[in-house]
Amino acid sequence: MNNTKESSIIDRHGLIIAGACSAESRQQLLETAQGVAATGKVHILRAGVWKPRTKPGSFEGVGDIALEWLAEAKALTGLPTATEVANATHVEKALQSGVDLLWIGARTTSNPFSVQEIADALEGSDVPVLVKNPLTADAELWIGAVERLRKSGVRHIGLIHRGFSGYDIVGYRNAPLWQVALEVRSRLPELPMLCDPSHICGNRTGLLDVAQQAADLNYSGLIIESHPHPDKALSDAEQQITPTELGELLDRIIWRSVSTDSIVCNSELERLRGAIDRLDDELFSLLAQRMEIAEQIGRLKRQNNLTILQSGRWQEVVERVLERTDRYGLSRETVEKILEAIHIESIERQNRIMH
Numbered sequence: 001m002n003n004t005k006e007s008s009i010i011d012r013h014g015l016i017i018a019g020a021c022s023a024e025s026r027q028q029l030l031e032t033a034q035g036v037a038a039t040g041k042v043h044i045l046r047a048g049v050w051k052p053r054t055k056p057g058s059f060e061g062v063g064d065i066a067l068e069w070l071a072e073a074k075a076l077t078g079l080p081t082a083t084e085v086a087n088a089t090h091v092e093k094a095l096q097s098g099v100d101l102l103w104i105g106a107r108t109t110s111n112p113f114s115v116q117e118i119a120d121a122l123e124g125s126d127v128p129v130l131v132k133n134p135l136t137a138d139a140e141l142w143i144g145a146v147e148r149l150r151k152s153g154v155r156h157i158g159l160i161h162r163g164f165s166g167y168d169i170v171g172y173r174n175a176p177l178w179q180v181a182l183e184v185r186s187r188l189p190e191l192p193m194l195c196d197p198s199h200i201c202g203n204r205t206g207l208l209d210v211a212q213q214a215a216d217l218n219y220s221g222l223i224i225e226s227h228p229h230p231d232k233a234l235s236d237a238e239q240q241i242t243p244t245e246l247g248e249l250l251d252r253i254i255w256r257s258v259s260t261d262s263i264v265c266n267s268e269l270e271r272l273r274g275a276i277d278r279l280d281d282e283l284f285s286l287l288a289q290r291m292e293i294a295e296q297i298g299r300l301k302r303q304n305n306l307t308i309l310q311s312g313r314w315q316e317v318v319e320r321v322l323e324r325t326d327r328y329g330l331s332r333e334t335v336e337k338i339l340e341a342i343h344i345e346s347i348e349r350q351n352r353i354m355h
């Protein structure tokens, strides 16, 4: 056996996984499978067999019987199948019934015991596994799950960004926090990263925007929920769309390429990037000058026995800059974040001078 990694079904760029949040009945799953296959744009059929619900009493999936329906849907449409696994028994049953791709749900990724149990159960199998982000914005926990799978010899691993739970999230069911997913992607650049607009949005209207944003950020694919009669879905009804709507949505997403052969475009890009690099140099040299002055202030405070933090002064700095925010065309939130970072660095420097 050679060690070079052959590619798997999760490696294609523009990968689309779509289908039911939950397999509810044979009829619903087969109808979903035929509908998503008919779009001609879906590569893998998804369906939840065992559903981790937040509260007891919610629909928890039909269980093992749905594995037979998945196999039937695959025979009918030719689409490979994917389902969520949360423990070793799920893994064994899914593999026995020929499911082509497994994913680990957000609640499960959050629990290292469960991830380890799944990793152990996967030893010796060659099934690809997608790891959803944990519920909280914890990059280490997400990466840790990938490491556990790798240690068990799982060779084909991908990531799903499904957003993060939190309190008071506005506009989404789960906050996208793109920067967290991008950090994980930059630390595991060899892994495909899919976006799950359905669970990020929790509604139907936001799907296109989130999917397009993911495509623009060069995600490798999407996983989207679809149901023949979304309003009647037994789980996640608000966010599911019909296979026809799915086809329309997928038609509208523009997958841009990361590079071009156009000489005009490339030279213009090079010019603009050069301008950005020069501005970054200036920005940081100005910042260094600012820190130098902060240190001078620190020395002055020490000589005169003044505290580092003087009430009111920092507020004044913030207010002054924020008053100009409109003129700069920067959002208030961004300006506040930048100032905060500058403030922390200044205080640290003054602290060093004091001690």
Ligand code: PEP
Pocket: 021, 022, 048, 052, 084, 104, 105, 106, 107, 132, 162, 199
């Ligand atoms: C799902 O994909 O239906 C699901 C339960 O998702 P998550 O683990 O992201 O909540």
Ligand code: MN
Pocket: 021, 022, 225, 235, 236
């Ligand atoms: Mn769901």
